[in-house]
Amino acid sequence: MTGMAAATIHKKALVTLTFDDGLRCQLDRAVPILDRSGLPGTFFVVANTDPIHTDGVQHPDWSKTTWSEKDIQWMKSMIKQGHEIGAHSVSHRRPELDLDPKGEAENSKRWIETRLGEKIPSYCYPFYHVTEPIKNAVMNAGYKQARGGTQNSFYASQDSVDWFAVDCHQIAINEQAENWVRPGCWHVLTYHGIGTIEDGWEPITVGEFERQIAELAKLRDSGSVSVVTFKEGADQMRRLHSEI
Numbered sequence: 001m002t003g004m005a006a007a008t009i010h011k012k013a014l015v016t017l018t019f020d021d022g023l024r025c026q027l028d029r030a031v032p033i034l035d036r037s038g039l040p041g042t043f044f045v046v047a048n049t050d051p052i053h054t055d056g057v058q059h060p061d062w063s064k065t066t067w068s069e070k071d072i073q074w075m076k077s078m079i080k081q082g083h084e085i086g087a088h089s090v091s092h093r094r095p096e097l098d099l100d101p102k103g104e105a106e107n108s109k110r111w112i113e114t115r116l117g118e119k120i121p122s123y124c125y126p127f128y129h130v131t132e133p134i135k136n137a138v139m140n141a142g143y144k145q146a147r148g149g150t151q152n153s154f155y156a157s158q159d160s161v162d163w164f165a166v167d168c169h170q171i172a173i174n175e176q177a178e179n180w181v182r183p184g185c186w187h188v189l190t191y192h193g194i195g196t197i198e199d200g201w202e203p204i205t206v207g208e209f210e211r212q213i214a215e216l217a218k219l220r221d222s223g224s225v226s227v228v229t230f231k232e233g234a235d236q237m238r239r240l241h242s243e244i
């Protein structure tokens, strides 16, 4: 009987939608689109008040949250709606990330927790840059899981997962949602710009984003997919592991 129950549970695909950098386009455009379909996202925001995503890399000016009172209220309402807010460092710059891994991990956690009045258990490494000192700092700061690079585009339920370097699949245009529904697997997807290159890194258009989310909502409605936050996905995968 346990075997049957486990088999049934394992059949659904788990999908987690993550958004990096706390970009304006994500808060203003992606969130309403997700809310219309009732799908949760996980937003990894940078803990500083710069209005522009100043990451030390050459690109157009990308607007990000300034942590204005309005944005803070919006993020609080997002959490009530079922979204997750995670940390994405203080500076999002090199060499700071390598020089002060402890400060980047701890201070971004504290900054967000203070403003949102919530525990922040998830971290995301800027530039997919994960070293031993950086990973240790994230573990020691009290996070429960962290999103890393793009080696593994999904995890099967029996795969061993490094909870402090969970890989993801960077979304491009013309993605088909059917690729994210392997039964029993956890698909962690990553978005940056929603709009044009003026909005964020590797952008997809708003129309393309809407199409992907609508397809995903259809799969959720058909019962083949469960869309969950990063924290919830990690928790569910940990539970599956303890059952196997």
Ligand SMILES: [Zn+2]
Residues within 6 Å of the ligand: 020, 021, 088, 092, 125, 126, 127
């Ligand atoms: Zn980033």
